[in-house]
Amino acid sequence: MITFEHVSKQFEDGTLAVDDMNFSIEKGEFFVLIGPSGCGKTTSLKMMNRLIPLTEGTIFVDGKRISDYDINELRWNMGYVLQQIALFPHMTIEENISVVPELKQWSKGDIQSRVTELLQMVGLHPETYRYRYPHELSGGEQQRVGVIRALAADPDVILMDEPFSALDPISREKLQDDLIELRNQINKTIIFVTHDIEEAMKLGDRICLMQEGQMVQLGTPHELLTDPANDFVRQFVGGPEGLEVGFDLRDMIEPVELSGEPSHVIDVGATLEETLSALSQDDSIYVQDEKDVIGLVNRQHMIDYVASSLNEGGERHV
Structure with a gap:
């Protein structure tokens, strides 16, 4: 273009x-x-x-x-x-x-x-x-x-x-x-x-x-x-370092009705870095608590989280 x-x-x-x-x-x-x-x-x-x-x-x-x-x-x-x-x-x-x-x-x-x-x-x-x-x-x-x-x-x-x-x-x-x-x-x-x-x-x-x-x-x-x-x-x-504090995947998941076996699953206790790494492979991933799937998280959720965290921690306006 x-x-x-x-x-x-x-x-x-x-x-x-x-x-x-x-x-x-x-x-x-x-x-x-x-x-x-x-x-x-x-x-x-x-x-x-x-x-x-x-x-x-x-x-x-x-x-x-x-x-x-x-x-x-x-x-x-x-x-x-x-x-x-x-x-x-x-x-x-x-x-x-x-x-x-x-x-x-x-x-x-x-x-x-x-x-x-x-x-x-x-x-x-x-x-x-x-x-x-x-x-x-x-x-x-x-x-x-x-x-x-x-x-x-x-x-x-x-x-x-x-x-x-x-x-x-x-x-x-x-x-x-x-x-x-x-x-x-x-x-x-x-x-x-x-x-x-x-x-x-x-x-x-x-x-x-x-x-x-x-x-x-x-x-x-x-x-x-x-x-x-x-x-x-x-x-x-900025980056994942420093944003791990207070990170909880539960705050970002959305409910989902699951039919069949989920293709990509991450544990609800995953760190921010682990979540970002998983989302580099798929646009969205399922979140499980022990063995139960409790929701879905996608890349945009994480970008919004990082962006808002950057803002709350001091806007990086240059």
Whole structure:
């Protein structure tokens, strides 16, 4: 879907913001860019839709160089969600959502139907919200509108640059949950920039951890937790050590009706490291107490546990 081949970006002042990046993002993937401030994650994102020109290398979208696309065609196919919500203040919510469909010359009826569909998708009653103005909405509601505005013209790709970082913790968590639910309804490739490891672990299919313009490790949340490439990854992400305290598999299992012999079973007294190791082999495993199967645990349960534990133990915001 999107491929970086030896991509670098050096600014006029000599700053090498991105240094020889190579990776591919699959269609339908939720791909997270994370790292310390100034590591090049936002620059990498902005090079994808040519907001920032690259210095060396090539970026491909669907096998075609981004430089070979008409710039409007490229950007219309990449919805963009910013931290600074950036809704037009003198436009209604409907008018804000309609901007790109109007530029693409959709019919008025199609635009109205799309606005209704999108507002319903994020739990905002269409007839209540379509005629309101941004200042009449809460921060969380404005950011929901920002997300669906990026979806309005049905792009294949959504670029999200720290979209929730300015929100209060409760609104932020709710929008993360909403995004997970929304992602299950739509088939979009999402590239998400964040400085919050909890957010990355919760949302990402794969995480690209950057340092000083370079990719240090690219992998699933589970891979970064259990097989960090070096000390920087280990310190940035954290890991099973230290999270064992208070770990109880009973808190994560969900009831299940078992028919036949379970394929993969772990004891309820297993350590976090043992559980993570078992889940590296299967997406979900049965949990037994002595000889009785008492439930099921899956990878997402463990990722949520690790992410929330990182947050409770001191948010690793960089």
